[in-house]
Amino acid sequence: MTEAAPAEERAKILQEQREMRQNALVDLKPYFVTLDDLDGPIDWSRLFGNENPVEIDIGCGKGKFVVDAAQEFPERNYLGIETDFGKGRHGARRLQKRSLPNGRILGGDVRVALDRFIKPTSVADFDVFFPDPWWKRRHKCRRLFTAELVEQMITALKPGGHVTSWTDVEDYFEVIAALMDGHPSFHTLPTPAELQPADDTDYRTSFERKKRQAGETIHRGLWQLTVED
Numbered sequence: 001m002t003e004a005a006p007a008e009e010r011a012k013i014l015q016e017q018r019e020m021r022q023n024a025l026v027d028l029k030p031y032f033v034t035l036d037d038l039d040g041p042i043d044w045s046r047l048f049g050n051e052n053p054v055e056i057d058i059g060c061g062k063g064k065f066v067v068d069a070a071q072e073f074p075e076r077n078y079l080g081i082e083t084d085f086g087k088g089r090h091g092a093r094r095l096q097k098r099s100l101p102n103g104r105i106l107g108g109d110v111r112v113a114l115d116r117f118i119k120p121t122s123v124a125d126f127d128v129f130f131p132d133p134w135w136k137r138r139h140k141c142r143r144l145f146t147a148e149l150v151e152q153m154i155t156a157l158k159p160g161g162h163v164t165s166w167t168d169v170e171d172y173f174e175v176i177a178a179l180m181d182g183h184p185s186f187h188t189l190p191t192p193a194e195l196q197p198a199d200d201t202d203y204r205t206s207f208e209r210k211k212r213q214a215g216e217t218i219h220r221g222l223w224q225l226t227v228e229d
């Protein structure tokens with residue numbers, strides 16, 4: 001595992017900020033669209049041009065997972081949803097540069113997206129990597145992984161679909177596990193193993209890299225929607 005020196009890390013952040021400013025001027029459609037661009041529920045086959053399974057990365061940040069996975073698994077479609085348009089556009093620019101047809105980023109609040117724009121039983125899998133914990137009482141309404149989000153994911157998932165969630169915040173993982181373990185609609189699958197990264201890019205998300213390089217323990221959960229008989 002390599003840890004970037006502070007000067008190197010600062011240079012990387014400045015470079016990313018420069019790219020974000022430049023990206024703000026680039027037309028990124030169809031790689032980046034916002035909820036305001038949509039006029040109704042998303043038709044996956046129109047968005048991606050195929051009928052392949054769709055995996056949604058909730059709070060995708062700068063889209064590392066969406067870009068890497070779209071590249072590695074061309075037979076699946078990946079949609080990142082991100083409220084911070086600067087970060088979302090950063091990921092979309094990387095998809096655009098690689099001309100990846102199976103990766104898209106939607107700018108907006110995932111709760112609104114699930115409420116109005118994602119069709120029921122249309123999503124293969126959800127990922128919620130490193131959601132912000134928002135512990136302070138006055139910030140609690142911003143917390144993402146809640147009972148309401150769980151019900152929204154259940155509505156959107158296809159039978160047998162998965163929810164993956166990772167976090168470095170142990171107390172938040174307990175909240176997540178309490179919502180998911182024992183939920184009548186899910187069963188808990190074995191904890192995914194922690195893989196040793198081959199290099200600095202070999203992490204699932206930017207936050208996984210940041211937290212593991214800082215020596216934090218990562219808590220990982222995987223649940224599967226029960227298939228009704």
Ligand SMILES: C[S@@+](CC[C@H](N)C(=O)[O-])C[C@H]1O[C@@H](n2cnc3c(N)ncnc32)[C@H](O)[C@@H]1O
Nearest residue numbers: 059060061082083084109110129130205206207
């Ligand atoms: C701690 S970051 C993790 C980013 C990425 N998943 C990773 O692992 O590197 C959490 C992300 O969730 C986004 N987010 C928070 N609330 C959201 C919401 N309601 N809808 C969509 N994205 C949200 C934030 O803007 C932020 O980019």
